[in-house]
Amino acid sequence: MVVINMVPVTRFRSAPNFMRLGYETGNLLIYVFLTNRTTKASCKDVNTQKFPLLQLQVMLETNRIDSKQPIDLCTLCNTGLVSIKPASMEFGFQLTDEGADKFKSKICIEVQHAKESVIAAIERNGGIIRTAYYDPRSLHVIKNPEKWFEKGVPIPKRLLPPQDAIGYYTSAENRGYLADPEEISKHRLVLAQKYGYDLPKIEDDPDYEMLTSMKDARQLFYGLEPGWVISLKDQTIIKPKECTQ
Amino acid sequence: MSLYLRTGNKYNLSHIYNFCRYCTTSEVITQNDQAIVEDDSLAREAEIQQKRNKSGLTKAHFNLVNGRRPYEVPKALAHLTVKYSRKMYGQYGSASGINPSLCWPSMSDIQEAKEYETVAFPYTIKEMMEQVAKQREEKKLKILQRDAEVAAKFEKLEQWKKELNDKINKKCEETRAAKEKKERLVEEVRRHFGFKLDPRDERFQEMLAKREKEQKKLEKQARKEAREKQLIAKLQQKSAEIADKS
Numbered sequence: 484m485v486v487i488n489m490v491p492v493t494r495f496r497s498a499p500n501f502m503r504l505g506y507e508t509g510n511l512l513i514y515v516f517l518t519n520r521t522t523k524a525s526c527k528d529v530n531t532q533k534f535p536l537l538q539l540q541v542m543l544e545t546n547r548i549d550s551k552q553p554i555d556l557c558t559l560c561n562t563g564l565v566s567i568k569p570a571s572m573e574f575g576f577q578l579t580d581e582g583a584d585k586f587k588s589k590i591c592i593e594v595q596h597a598k599e600s601v602i603a604a605i606e607r608n609g610g611i612i613r614t615a616y617y618d619p620r621s622l623h624v625i626k627n628p629e630k631w632f633e634k635g636v637p638i639p640k641r642l643l644p645p646q647d648a649i650g651y652y653t654s655a656e657n658r659g660y661l662a663d664p665e666e667i668s669k670h671r672l673v674l675a676q677k678y679g680y681d682l683p684k685i686e687d688d689p690d691y692e693m694l695t696s697m698k699d700a701r702q703l704f705y706g707l708e709p710g711w712v713i714s715l716k717d718q719t720i721i722k723p724k725e726c727t728q
Numbered sequence: 729m730s731l732y733l734r735t736g737n738k739y740n741l742s743h744i745y746n747f748c749r750y751c752t753t754s755e756v757i758t759q760n761d762q763a764i765v766e767d768d769s770l771a772r773e774a775e776i777q778q779k780r781n782k783s784g785l786t787k788a789h790f791n792l793v794n795g796r797r798p799y800e801v802p803k804a805l806a807h808l809t810v811k812y813s814r815k816m817y818g819q820y821g822s823a824s825g826i827n828p829s830l831c832w833p834s835m836s837d838i839q840e841a842k843e844y845e846t847v848a849f850p851y852t853i854k855e856m857m858e859q860v861a862k863q864r865e866e867k868k869l870k871i872l873q874r875d876a877e878v879a880a881k882f883e884k885l886e887q888w889k890k891e892l893n894d895k896i897n898k899k900c901e902e903t904r905a906a907k908e909k910k911e912r913l914v915e916e917v918r919r920h921f922g923f924k925l926d927p928r929d930e931r932f933q934e935m936l937a938k939r940e941k942e943q944k945k946l947e948k949q950a951r952k953e954a955r956e957k958q959l960i961a962k963l964q965q966k967s968a969e970i971a972d973k974s
Contacts, residue, residue, distance in 0.1 A: 635816070635831050642849070643853060649860060661853060714817070714822070714828075721831070
């Protein structure tokens with residue numbers, strides 16, 4: 484830790500001109516550094532970036548995000564408007580319920596944390612929401628896939644959540660990606676009754692295929708498996724013959 | 729077949745020659761007689777191209793600008809590393825001339841990674857979920873136990889309060905009784921002497937001691953009598969019971 488030292492800046496032997504309180508010659512300020520930082524994966528409220536539903540709605544309506552494709556962290560980062568800092572212990576996005584009443588898009592979205600009201604808002608419109616965990620290395624991969632593919636390294640596999648976060652991601656109430664799908668459908672009904680809306684039937688939906696496309700627990704990208712090398716220049720996927728991972 | 733440069737960034741030009749041998753690149757096209765005829769025109773073309781290139785850029789930069797890999801021939805130690813080769817493949821694809829098999833980790837790497845995983849992530853999902861469930865149960869149990877404890881203590885609360893108050897009162901009473909007794913004795917002695925005498929005076933003290941003794945005697949007598957009475961009462965009761973039974 485840097486020692487905070489008030490050094491008088493004297494230039495022309497005039498009266499000393501101290502630096503402002505807390506200034507550490509350009510370092511990240513201690514009172515900024517210490518607010519709301521936690522390394523625990525379970526403290527979702529603190530270490531995920533807030534992403535209001537309102538902003539999501541705006542993005543969908545202005546065609547920044549295609550609602551006909553499943554949305555995940557990759558999509559959100561690719562818009563260029565939001566980004567994640569995995570090095571600062573951020574674990575992803577957290578959908579907040581600001582604009583939950585005005586939300587009217589049918590989407591399949593995957594975030595890292597979502598409140599009950601948010602889940603209700605999305606499911607009310609016939610969409611599907613899941614909460615998924617990405618470990619910090621996977622976050623680096625996913626937030627800028629182009630940059631990653633240029634490394635020429637095979638796609639890594641996603642790690643499981645740590646002990647303190649696994650409770651969240653295996654519970655159907657939070658629509659965790661490791662939860663039992665039957666439990667999830669049960670909880671969808673429960674939520675619909677709690678918030679007082681009719682649960683739209685996803686099976687009858689023409690977009691059923693898209694809505695129910697879920698990533699495997701070890702998968703990072705839709706349609707791409709870990710262990711594949713992607714060559715963007717040649718537009719090819721190279722798969723290993725024998726299992727490497 | 730891949731190379732691992734264990735030393736980080738300590739580039740030493742003498743190393744370059746050692747490591748050159750292990751670099752995996754595509755096979756170099758061997759020139760045969762047929763190519764010699766074309767070689768001349770090729771050379772001329774190359775010369776013309778060189779003259780056309782007025783950019784003043786270095787060869788590497790010129791390649792970069794035209795979307796080719798910057799160095800065809802390794803110039804630094806870094807160019808021989810596996811990481812660099814992978815990066816070249818990632819950026820330029822098959823045009824980089826690198827064998828794609830370099831991109832995957834070697835068998836030893838895989839073994840190491842597997843070992844690491846067994847240590848770093850020893851539990852399966854199921855085990856972790858069980859642990860979470862167990863923790864939750866333990867928490868609940870703890871709360872229930874504490875609640876039961878507190879409830880039990882709550883029932884006794886009134887009784888404890890009463891006991892405490894009684895104790896305090898008793899103590900108060902005792903001190904008060906002692907004080908009163910003292911006062912009474914002092915008063916008696918004063919009356920006996922008739923005039924105002926300092927309680928600390930010797931005569932006062934003697935008188936006080938005498939009076940205390942007498943008082944003690946009286947009390948003892950009273951206690952004895954009380955015990956005798958109790959005994960008699962008990963005997964009477966017993967005899968009454970016997971009489972009833974028979």
